[in-house]
Amino acid sequence: xxxxxxxxxxxxxxxxxxxxxxxxxxxxxxxxxxxxxxxxxxxxxxxxxxxxxxxxxxxxxxxxxxxxxxxxxxxxxxxxxxxxxxxxxxxxxxxxxxxxxxxxxxxxxxxxxxxxxxxxxxxxxxxxxxxxxxxxxxxxxxxxxxxxxxxxxxxxxxxxxxxxxxxxxxxxxxxxxxxxxxxxxxxxxxxxxxxxxxxxxxxxxxxxxxxxxxxxxxxxxxxxxxxxxxxxxxxxxxxxxxxxxxxxxxxxxxxxxxxxxxxxxxxxxxxxxxxxxxxxxxxxxxxxxxxxxxxxxxxxxxxxxxxxxxxxxxxxxxxxxxxxxxxxxxxxxxxxxxxxxxxxxxxxxxxxxxxxxxxxxxxxxxxxxxxxxxxxxxxxxxxxxxxxxxxxxxxxxxxxxxxxxxxxxxxxxxxxxxxxxxxxxxxxxxxxxxxxxxxxxxxxxxxxxxxxxxxxx
Numbered sequence: 001x002x003x004x005x006x007x008x009x010x011x012x013x014x015x016x017x018x019x020x021x022x023x024x025x026x027x028x029x030x031x032x033x034x035x036x037x038x039x040x041x042x043x044x045x046x047x048x049x050x051x052x053x054x055x056x057x058x059x060x061x062x063x064x065x066x067x068x069x070x071x072x073x074x075x076x077x078x079x080x081x082x083x084x085x086x087x088x089x090x091x092x093x094x095x096x097x098x099x100x101x102x103x104x105x106x107x108x109x110x111x112x113x114x115x116x117x118x119x120x121x122x123x124x125x126x127x128x129x130x131x132x133x134x135x136x137x138x139x140x141x142x143x144x145x146x147x148x149x150x151x152x153x154x155x156x157x158x159x160x161x162x163x164x165x166x167x168x169x170x171x172x173x174x175x176x177x178x179x180x181x182x183x184x185x186x187x188x189x190x191x192x193x194x195x196x197x198x199x200x201x202x203x204x205x206x207x208x209x210x211x212x213x214x215x216x217x218x219x220x221x222x223x224x225x226x227x228x229x230x231x232x233x234x235x236x237x238x239x240x241x242x243x244x245x246x247x248x249x250x251x252x253x254x255x256x257x258x259x260x261x262x263x264x265x266x267x268x269x270x271x272x273x274x275x276x277x278x279x280x281x282x283x284x285x286x287x288x289x290x291x292x293x294x295x296x297x298x299x300x301x302x303x304x305x306x307x308x309x310x311x312x313x314x315x316x317x318x319x320x321x322x323x324x325x326x327x328x329x330x331x332x333x334x335x336x337x338x339x340x341x342x343x344x345x346x347x348x349x350x351x352x353x354x355x356x357x358x359x360x361x362x363x364x365x366x367x368x369x370x371x372x373x374x375x376x377x378x379x380x381x382x383x384x385x386x387x388x389x390x391x392x393x394x395x396x397x398x399x400x401x402x403x404x405x406x407x408x409x410x411x412x413x414x415x416x417x418x419x420x421x422x423x424x425x426x427x428x429x430x431x432x433x434x435x436x437x438x439x440x441x442x443x444x445x446x447x448x449x450x451x452x453x454x455x456x457x
Contacts, residue, residue: 027167051131078109082151260293307340336385356396364400402435
């Protein structure tokens with residue numbers, strides 16, 4: 001049995017124990033009232049018994065009764081230790097005392113002779129019951145019986161203990177029966193449903209057990225099995241559709257990349273039949289096409305078809321640009337974080353990096369400075385790609401001659417600067433140029449929020 005089933009069973013046992021204690025508590029309270037009622041009934045029954053004995057044996061008026069007859073009846077009742085005093089009075093003027101019996105210091109029953117002795121033996125804590133003696137519907141006298149509260153309390157306690165013990169036995173028996181029934185009717189079926197839920201991923205038609213008509217939990221289990229079969233079938237269909245989609249997407253990216261390569265090859269062939277100025281222009285176009293083709297190549301080679309590992313892409317792009325430039329004297333240092341970026345942003349950033357690196361190769365480094373002195377430091381380009389929280393930066397810095405003082409990147413009409421401005425705006429970013437000890441281009445942009453409903457892959 002697994003842990004959830006054990007927890008459920010523990011909760012049920014705890015609830016049953018709580019129910020048992022509540023029942024015992026309520027039964028104890030009810031038992032007190034029942035026991036008290038039983039004691040009062042015993043007192044009332046004994047009083048009625050004394051009255052009935054006197055009435056049924058009465059053949060003469062009470063004042064003609066011999067005291068021996070009455071004494072025998074009363075003394076028989078005084079055998080009860082709870083009975084403390086019996087007083088019989090005539091039903092005439094002033095109700096004179098006819099007979100009275102009470103217990104002396106040794107707790108033995110004895111006859112009482114006068115009212116003063118009765119007052120001495122009377123105890124305000126006694127339970128007092130009274131009755132009337134009638135003969136032929138005629139009132140003949142009164143009976144007053146005093147009972148000991150101590151004996152009554154002792155008897156009451158005994159009755160309470162008996163009721164509590166009986167209640168405990170009944171409650172425990174009911175708890176055991178309820179526990180067995182709950183285990184068979186609730187815990188075991190729920191445990192079976194839990195096992196079915198845990199094995200939902202391996203659900204097949206052969207795995208469905210035969211369900212008989214039964215209670216609600218059994219029907220719930222049957223409904224769940226049918227649901228899992230439907231879910232399993234649908235899951236297989238979705239997995240097959242997803243696999244087909246992935247294959248199609250890879251094929252699309254592969255074909256787009258091949259088309260870009262064909263286009264780049266055509267441009268490369270065209271470069272052989274043009275002058276040097278046109279050749280440089282075609283080379284820049286060739287590099288732009290290759291930078292976009294490289295994004296699609298990275299996509300169909302990765303497991304995630306909507307994200308590009310940007311560090312790998314940058315390293316390969318820089319290598320390609322350096323090879324096509326034919327300038328192996330420039331040292332290129334790449335520092336990039338290994339994060340994934342979506343397709344659209346990757347293409348825009350690839351074109352921006354292409355323009356920045358190409359401009360550095362073309363314009364930053366001269367064989368000689370304006371004074372005619374040779375450069376003493378090795379040409380160097382540094383590319384940094386870093387992200388903090390949801391903000392990223394691409395920095396391209398060279399140690400060349402810097403931008404001309406008359407050039408304004410915000411208004412320059414060259415295709416390279418136009419592309420940088422347009423693509424930066426397209427990805428929601430900003431650009432900044434500086435010319436301290438070379439040229440530095442800083443592109444800042446936010447990473448797209450994939451939870452945004454407007455985000456489209």
